[in-house]
Amino acid sequence: MGVASLSLIVAYFVPLWQILLWAPQYPEGLTMKIWTDNLTGQVDIINGLNHYIGMKHISVEMFPEFRYIGPLIGFLIAVGLTVAALGNSRILLFFVILSYAYGAAALWSFWRWGYDYGHNLDPNAAIKVPDMSYQPPLIGYKNLLNFTSYSGPDIGAWVIIAVCLLATALWGWEFFKHKKKIRMQHATASTTAAILGLFALLSFTTCAVGPEPIRYGKDECFHCKMTLTDKRFGAEVVTKKGKVYKFDDLNCLVNFLKEGTVPEANIAQVVAVDFKKTGAFVDVHQAFFLQNDALKSPMRADIASFSDKKDLEAVKVEAGGGKDMTWAEVQGSF
Numbered sequence: 001m002g003v004a005s006l007s008l009i010v011a012y013f014v015p016l017w018q019i020l021l022w023a024p025q026y027p028e029g030l031t032m033k034i035w036t037d038n039l040t041g042q043v044d045i046i047n048g049l050n051h052y053i054g055m056k057h058i059s060v061e062m063f064p065e066f067r068y069i070g071p072l073i074g075f076l077i078a079v080g081l082t083v084a085a086l087g088n089s090r091i092l093l094f095f096v097i098l099s100y101a102y103g104a105a106a107l108w109s110f111w112r113w114g115y116d117y118g119h120n121l122d123p124n125a126a127i128k129v130p131d132m133s134y135q136p137p138l139i140g141y142k143n144l145l146n147f148t149s150y151s152g153p154d155i156g157a158w159v160i161i162a163v164c165l166l167a168t169a170l171w172g173w174e175f176f177k178h179k180k181k182i183r184m185q186h187a188t189a190s191t192t193a194a195i196l197g198l199f200a201l202l203s204f205t206t207c208a209v210g211p212e213p214i215r216y217g218k219d220e221c222f223h224c225k226m227t228l229t230d231k232r233f234g235a236e237v238v239t240k241k242g243k244v245y246k247f248d249d250l251n252c253l254v255n256f257l258k259e260g261t262v263p264e265a266n267i268a269q270v271v272a273v274d275f276k277k278t279g280a281f282v283d284v285h286q287a288f289f290l291q292n293d294a295l296k297s298p299m300r301a302d303i304a305s306f307s308d309k310k311d312l313e314a315v316k317v318e319a320g321g322g323k324d325m326t327w328a329e330v331q332g333s334f
Contacts, residue, residue: 001092001170004163005080011073012036016156017110019136021046023147032058033154036073037066053145054125055134056117065109072102073160080167089174096171099164111138209268211236211281212244223252224299232304233297234273236281239266249299250289254334272305275315282307284327290315291333292322303330 015033022029031041039060047057060066076098083092118135134144137151153161214236219228222245228234235253237245239262247253250272257270271281275290288306295302295315303325306312316322325333 001080001095001167002084004166005077005084007159008073008077008080008163010159011156012070014155014159015040016069016154016160018150018152018154020150021147034063036069036156039063050134052126053134054122054128056120058117063113065106076102080163083167089171089178092167092171092174096164096167099160099167102160103164107138114138209238209240209242211238211269211271212246213279214246214273219246221246221248221252223247223256224249226298228298230298231278232273232275232295235284235305236269236271237262237267238269238271240268241266249297249301250303250305250330251299251301251334254331257331258334274307274311275304276306276308276311280307284330287327288312289325289327289330290319290322291325292316292319294319295322301334303333 015035017034019032019034020029021031030046032043032046033040037060039058043058051057056062076095079091079095079098082088083095114136118133121134129145132145136142136144136149139152141148141150143149214228214231214234216228216231216234220226221228224247226248228246228248230248233249235247235250237247237253237256239245245256245262247256253270253272257264270284272284272287274280274282275295282305284305286307288309289303290306290312291303293302295304297303304312304315306315312324316324
């Protein structure tokens, strides 16, 4: 972009546009070259010929565009050098849009001049052809009476066109490269999110180790194979891998632990059902136990578990007494 922008300086030293005329009396052709601020070529001869059909006298003064073509090209060069210095794709896009806007404005201005030049004729001209206009072609060839005219870019315009196309191609390459990068980032983000989600799920399933709600009437005691039915009693052993063993009474729980079916090192929790709080568990090492035959547990251990000492005392009064026990004493009872 830096080299391309600097190459636009050429436009100040070569013609931007050319108009060529051929006729039998001028087989070698007549030329008019349009520069950034001047006209060159056989302009006087062309004016002399056009005078007979009433066309205006061509001069630099009839082109107000000459006052700002040079500064506009200078501004385009400055924008291009800014792109090269900063490597900013947005400024590059502005350069591309600006160059196309220049081209569109130049073509519109030239067409407007050509329309006025070819249609607004002197009514007192020596040669009059009814309904005939002499608007030169915008781009390409056109026959005007016995003349063939051509209008098209000259060296300066071709340089500007080449720089514009180069900038367009560069911006397109940057755009699709950026778009591909975004797609890759999105794909990476999605993959990362999926991996993190998987790890989170695995972490949850491995870390969310805890007791399961007992489905009374459906779950079976692992030790005695009896269905759990009394919501006041029950116990569970939870392994570090999350496996849960359910029991209908504390004696079944204690016998299971003594059998060593699950090594103690693999046990995460041992819990018992709170006698007074339906559906709640209490860790056996923190629980309060009451033994009384009147409690009538499923396998007749007749020991109730409590998370609150006050609840134990209340049940003890209701049952007419009983023996307070620790977890170690419960274990030693079977």
